[in-house]
Amino acid sequence: xxxxxxxxxxxxxxxxxxxxxxxxxxxxxxxxxxxxxxxxxxxxxxxxxxxxxxxxxxxxxxxxxxxxxxxxxxxxxxxxxxxxxxxxxxxxxxxxxxxxxxxxxxxxxxxxxxxxxxxxxxxxxxxxxxxxxxxxxxxxxxxxxxxxxxxxxxxxxxxxxxxxxxxxxxxxxxxxxxxxxxxxxxxxxxxxxxxxxxxxxxxxxxxxxxxxxxxxxxxxxxxxxxxxxxxxxxxxxxxxxxxxxxxxxxxxxxxxxxxxxxxxxxxxxxxxxxxxxxxxxxxxxxxxxxxxxxxxxxxxxxxxxxxxxxxxxxxxxxxxxxxxxxxxxxxxxxxxxxx
Amino acid sequence: xxxxxxxxxxxxxxxxxxxxxxxxxxxxxxxxxxxxxxxxxxxxxxxxxxxxxxxxxxxxxxxxxx
Ligand SMILES: [Zn+2]
Numbered sequence: 001x002x003x004x005x006x007x008x009x010x011x012x013x014x015x016x017x018x019x020x021x022x023x024x025x026x027x028x029x030x031x032x033x034x035x036x037x038x039x040x041x042x043x044x045x046x047x048x049x050x051x052x053x054x055x056x057x058x059x060x061x062x063x064x065x066x067x068x069x070x071x072x073x074x075x076x077x078x079x080x081x082x083x084x085x086x087x088x089x090x091x092x093x094x095x096x097x098x099x100x101x102x103x104x105x106x107x108x109x110x111x112x113x114x115x116x117x118x119x120x121x122x123x124x125x126x127x128x129x130x131x132x133x134x135x136x137x138x139x140x141x142x143x144x145x146x147x148x149x150x151x152x153x154x155x156x157x158x159x160x161x162x163x164x165x166x167x168x169x170x171x172x173x174x175x176x177x178x179x180x181x182x183x184x185x186x187x188x189x190x191x192x193x194x195x196x197x198x199x200x201x202x203x204x205x206x207x208x209x210x211x212x213x214x215x216x217x218x219x220x221x222x223x224x225x226x227x228x229x230x231x232x233x234x235x236x237x238x239x240x241x242x243x244x245x246x247x248x249x250x251x252x253x254x255x256x257x258x259x260x261x262x263x264x265x266x267x268x269x270x271x272x273x274x275x276x277x278x279x280x281x282x283x284x285x286x287x288x289x290x291x292x293x294x295x296x297x298x299x300x301x302x303x304x305x306x307x308x309x310x311x312x313x314x315x316x317x318x319x320x321x322x323x324x325x326x327x328x329x330x331x332x333x334x335x336x337x338x339x
Numbered sequence: 340x341x342x343x344x345x346x347x348x349x350x351x352x353x354x355x356x357x358x359x360x361x362x363x364x365x366x367x368x369x370x371x372x373x374x375x376x377x378x379x380x381x382x383x384x385x386x387x388x389x390x391x392x393x394x395x396x397x398x399x400x401x402x403x404x405x
Contacts, residue, residue, distance in 0.1 A: 032405055034405060035405060036405040037405075123405070124405055125405050126403060126404055126405040127403055128403050131403075148405060149401060149402040149403055149404055149405060150402065150404050150405060151402040151403070151404040154400075154402065156399065156400070156401060156402055171372065171401070172369065172370060172401060173369075174369070176367070176369060176370050176401070176403070187404055195405075216372055216399045217399075218345070218399040218400065220345075225345040225346055225347055226345070226346060227345040227346070227397045227398065227399055228397070228399075229372050229374045229379065229397050229399050231372060231379070233379060234372070234379065
């Protein structure tokens with residue numbers, strides 16, 4: 001270990017040298033490497049966490065750079081994947097940390113495999129569907145995590161210890177249909193930083209042997225309001241996710257091709273029924289026969305046809321930009337990529 | 340009458356309810372936790388729970404962005 005790297009953090013009494021040693025033996029998984037994921041990851045890597053896994057399904061676009069601090073304009077121009085780019089950037093920041101970036105979407109099939117050996121999980125997702133999957137997986141495995149959300153100038157966060165404090169399902173009894181998203185009403189980066197600061201603090205507290213907060217916290221960094229509600233009493237003894245009689249509704253497997261309309265983006269994600277490795281170079285060859293609008297960077301294959309932009313990942317998962325109808329997206333996927 | 344919402348003073352009409360307040364600040368009831376004078380209010384009774392002068396209200400609203 002390079003002498004003095006963590007000296008200031010060790011000086012902070014609640015952590016100390018003992019806490020610092022504990023941190024070096026811990027594994028944190030961050031789901032999502034967008035704005036919240038980037039901010040949390042950078043703080044944890046600088047803080048000297050032992051191992052960090054970052055899971056993200058997306059690639060970098062110009063409109064991300066305003067708030068997603070790990071990425072550069074060159075990354076956006078090349079449409080690199082967030083998970084792999086973040087891994088490289090974070091490794092350069094601190095070579096002592098074991099860092100792994102996974103280009104995939106966390107879902108009911110892979111969720112348990114991805115999260116079972118985490119000491120703590122940080123929510124860096126941008127949608128409630130994935131959050132409820134995380135909520136079920138971690139309730140089942142009794143692992144702590146911290147929810148975080150941000151929109152406009154507001155930050156919201158809550159630590160969850162399944163079985164001891166209310167889970168997301170206890171507090172929101174079904175999947176919300178979000179009316180507002182970052183795409184429709186916007187977001188400023190201070191709201192991201194505020195949320196991530198709270199999440200990383202909770203993570204550091206837990207991993208160094210300090211207690212987690214029981215409060216649901218909301219800060220409007222622009223309007224300068226702060227609100228905190230102790231939600232301990234809302235732990236639901238018959239909760240379908242975290243009680244003794246849990247059924248884990250979000251871990252029920254769906255079969256076949258899966259599609260999801262990405263809120264506010266005119267984009268449909270299509271995921272083939274069988275996960276497997278697709279040969280992007282073979283697909284690129286086929287695509288070149290019908291369009292010259294094509295870009296293959298080895299991580300993702302991007303091409304345009306019928307005024308729709310296809311972004312194909314190695315596992316076959318594809319984003320179709322310019323489509324808002326799920327059935328149309330399925331047909332386009334079958335036509336140009338296969339069943 | 341005056342109440343305090345997330346630390347800020349707000350003027351509301353007499354006999355208005357928690358439900359009225361959420362409507363006014365344009366927040367979906369399902370996604371919210373509301374505390375009135377340090378008591379969490381059950382979602383089922385938002386429209387029957389009236390506000391009184393000097394109430395201290397905390398509203399926390401779940402959002403999906405990240
Ligand atoms: Zn629960």
